[in-house]
Amino acid sequence: MATGIPVTSNVTNLRCRECGTETDIGPIHVCDVCFGPLEVAYDEDLIVQRVSRERIAGGPATMWRYADLLPLIDDDPAVRVDLGTGFTPLRPAPRLAARLGLGELYLKDDTRNPSGSFKDRVVTVALTAARALGIETVGCASTGNLANAVAAHAAATGLTAYVFVPHDLEQAKIVASAVYGANVVSVKGTYDEVNRLCAEVADHKSWGLCNVNLRPYYAEGSKTIGFEIAEQLGWRLPDHVVIPVASGAMLTKVHKAFGELQRYGLVDGATPRISGAQAAGCNPVAAAFKAGTRDIRPVKPDTIARSLAIGDPADGYYAVGIAQETGGVVEDVTDDEIVAGIRLLAETEGIFAETAGGVTVANLLKLARAGVVRRDERVVAVISGNGFKTIEALAPSTGATYHVAPSLDDLLAQLESRQEQP
Numbered sequence: 001m002a003t004g005i006p007v008t009s010n011v012t013n014l015r016c017r018e019c020g021t022e023t024d025i026g027p028i029h030v031c032d033v034c035f036g037p038l039e040v041a042y043d044e045d046l047i048v049q050r051v052s053r054e055r056i057a058g059g060p061a062t063m064w065r066y067a068d069l070l071p072l073i074d075d076d077p078a079v080r081v082d083l084g085t086g087f088t089p090l091r092p093a094p095r096l097a098a099r100l101g102l103g104e105l106y107l108k109d110d111t112r113n114p115s116g117s118f119k120d121r122v123v124t125v126a127l128t129a130a131r132a133l134g135i136e137t138v139g140c141a142s143t144g145n146l147a148n149a150v151a152a153h154a155a156a157t158g159l160t161a162y163v164f165v166p167h168d169l170e171q172a173k174i175v176a177s178a179v180y181g182a183n184v185v186s187v188k189g190t191y192d193e194v195n196r197l198c199a200e201v202a203d204h205k206s207w208g209l210c211n212v213n214l215r216p217y218y219a220e221g222s223k224t225i226g227f228e229i230a231e232q233l234g235w236r237l238p239d240h241v242v243i244p245v246a247s248g249a250m251l252t253k254v255h256k257a258f259g260e261l262q263r264y265g266l267v268d269g270a271t272p273r274i275s276g277a278q279a280a281g282c283n284p285v286a287a288a289f290k291a292g293t294r295d296i297r298p299v300k301p302d303t304i305a306r307s308l309a310i311g312d313p314a315d316g317y318y319a320v321g322i323a324q325e326t327g328g329v330v331e332d333v334t335d336d337e338i339v340a341g342i343r344l345l346a347e348t349e350g351i352f353a354e355t356a357g358g359v360t361v362a363n364l365l366k367l368a369r370a371g372v373v374r375r376d377e378r379v380v381a382v383i384s385g386n387g388f389k390t391i392e393a394l395a396p397s398t399g400a401t402y403h404v405a406p407s408l409d410d411l412l413a414q415l416e417s418r419q420e421q422p
């Protein structure tokens with residue numbers, strides 16, 4: 001390497017998030033001792049030697065600029081899966097801020113990723129780990145976006161993919177998995193049932209399932225949202241971040257990212273308040289937060305925000321704890337509020353988000369009205385997926401279309417009649 005730093009893996013092993021027991025690196029996500037979730041353990045001395053703001057700035061304009069802080073089981077750049085994911089814009093949103101009564105508001109626009117959602121970040125890391133572990137068939141349990149991301153990245157890497165989804169997904173998400181050549185397995189059940197089936201598949205096949213047996217590596221990909229927010233703010237942390245929550249892994253890992261930046265001396269300043277955004281039709285994390293507990297009671301989802309429809313969230317316990325500890329909240333909003341949130345974002349900032357983005361904006365509105373997100377805060381909202389995937393949610397409610405004959409007279413008559421309406 002040009003830096004003269006030897007090429008060595010920065011991962012030491014996997015460590016249980018509950019009891020701390022260490023396990024060898026492999027396609028495994030549950031602790032043998034206490035069944036707690038496993039997480040990647042890093043060689044922090046090596047990271048301290050390598051990482052710097054300058055080295056990051058000299059890296060590619062993708063999430064791989066943070067390679068030193070991601071799990072590199074085999075630190076050979078040729079092993080990395082890379083479709084150009086990440087380093088998405090952090091856009092100032094003055095028009096939306098004015099409508100919400102907020103001051104400094106930024107949107108992390110993850111609608112721009114290769115398959116249209118932040119899930120490209122987690123998949124990039126998971127499939128890189130899969131390759132390093134010699135796995136040739138990959139897959140996932142998904143509410144749609146993850147399936148799209150696995151399908152796209154597997155195609156570009158020459159891996160075989162099986163993506164498991166609930167049968168009632170949006171059509172665009174099914175098509176956008178199949179087009180990349182992935183095997184789409186449509187399961188007659190909820191996401192939680194799909195996930196259970198995938199856990200069984202992982203026991204039977206030597207496949208790498210991104211959010212099951214590759215989960216410790218996969219989840220690390222979400223840290224890059226936190227790294228990018230800090231770097232794009234000039235290596236400053238914001239005051240408050242609002243994050244959509246399904247499994248809770250994105251929220252948990254953005255928090256972890258801020259902690260790592262502080263620990264490695266890349267940023268100064270206090271840990272941001274972190275708030276979570278859910279749909280009222282699938283709100284187990286918001287319900288636990290409101291009840292003042294970390295114990296999640298699973299729910300049966302019923303919401304248009306299908307991408308967030310995880311009734312039994314794997315990281316829910318940790319997500320609610322982070323909101324509590326940082327002074328954030330976890331709120332929820334109705335389906336009508338979600339649609340209004342999608343429209344408000346599109347009309348003010350020109351970003352068309354999928355339902356998860358509507359959840360984020362609608363919650364931001366609710367929290368701003370309640371004075372929880374404050375005018376004096378530097379606020380970042382994560383817009384995690386593209387609206388062209390979920391047009392069904394909007395079709396009946398968008399503004400009226402003019403239907404005209406190819407005639408100027410007809411057009412002018414219609415324009416005039418509309419203007420006359422109150």
Ligand SMILES: Cc1ncc(COP(=O)(O)O)c(C=O)c1O
Pocket residue numbers: 117118119143145146244245246247248249250251307308354356384385
């Ligand atoms: C677009 C979008 N945003 C947010 C989330 C929530 O992510 P997490 O499961 O990490 O909480 C998902 C999950 O599928 C998603 O698809």
